[in-house]
Amino acid sequence: MPLKNSSNNVFYDEYRCFNNNMYEKHEYRKRKDSDLKLNESKKKSSTFHSNEKRKHRRSSSFHTNKKPEFDDARLFCDDCNKYYENICPHHKQSYIPDRKISKSSLKYSNRKSDLTCPDGFIIKPSTIHKAGNGIFTTKQLERNTFFGPYIGIRHSNFKSAQESGYAWSIADKNGKMIYIIDGNDPDNSNWMRYINCPNAIEQQNIQPVQYDRNMFYKTMRRIYPGEELFVYYGDDYARFLDYFRPRKLPGNVIVEIFINDLIALIKQNKNLKLDNLLCDQAFRTAQRCAKKKQISHTSVTDLKYQEKFQAEYIFRSDQLMDAKTMYNLLEKHIKTENELINIRQLGIGGASTSDLSMNYYVLRIYPVQIL
């Protein structure tokens, strides 16, 4: 089982928001004592890992985080588009800590992970066929509700983490893995180990947030009672789940786009700026990345299921490139079956990019009709 790789850097924005409509405006509200204080709660909630000494106070983010300014010692507010030392003082955010394990609760279950499940959540069989258990809400959660940290054994055995299916990778600001948090053992993990990966983009409702070298989850939208929680595990797992299989598009055209090829190609091209190019957040829409002034790719998982529009990549160039140049640059990297795919439109991005001074390019790939 692939290692969960939060291909997202939560701090970067909001990453995985494939759907901007999800975002609701929250009124300004002063932070109450009950609001999120991750730094404090995290220390308490990880106590049953006595062997896990927190060596690093300063954090970084998870995985392939190329953003130099990325620093997981702070929290990113996607409404303000900036970092704060703790939760955002301007937008409503809240935090649900793990349930404390009491001696009396041990008679109901000997699985420590299960006992940490807070009020408002239950563990029961997932809606995903053969996925085992999942976590469901029993009460409404507002957007920007945090929980965590994800508890597990810390190690750096990549292979065993890959096989685990319950492991998150924690990385420094350069994307280098620091350690793995592996929740495979139900006695050395918490309830968050039961949260499954969505089978479709639309199902994702929480996102991982690396903060102070721990992994937290944050709701991406309001979640209603009875919904199952889903967090995107990362591209590797998506590949495992077959997200990246060639997709049937309208007109029976099959297209397979390899984002790594595209990235490699862009890297080779001197005209293209590479700083902050990659976000590795497969669920983040290009539009949203542009809004946050974060250059990003969108991957095959971002396919928009509209009749014509099939995939979108966004990147930045120092020089204005004409469509033909861009076409030539990218052409080889659109793998097709029977050469049925063509790039029909290439242009400078739409509304979300027009307010930016940099040159953002949006590549849109459309299927062509079968002849």
Ligand SMILES: C[S@@+](CC[C@H](N)C(=O)[O-])C[C@H]1O[C@@H](n2cnc3c(N)ncnc32)[C@H](O)[C@@H]1O
């Ligand atoms: C972090 S655990 C999630 C909890 C797990 N369902 C359980 O009952 O312990 C990850 C494992 O759940 C299963 N899983 C998660 N998402 C899945 C999905 N979309 N499809 C199939 N299995 C999934 C896989 O077995 C995976 O290794």
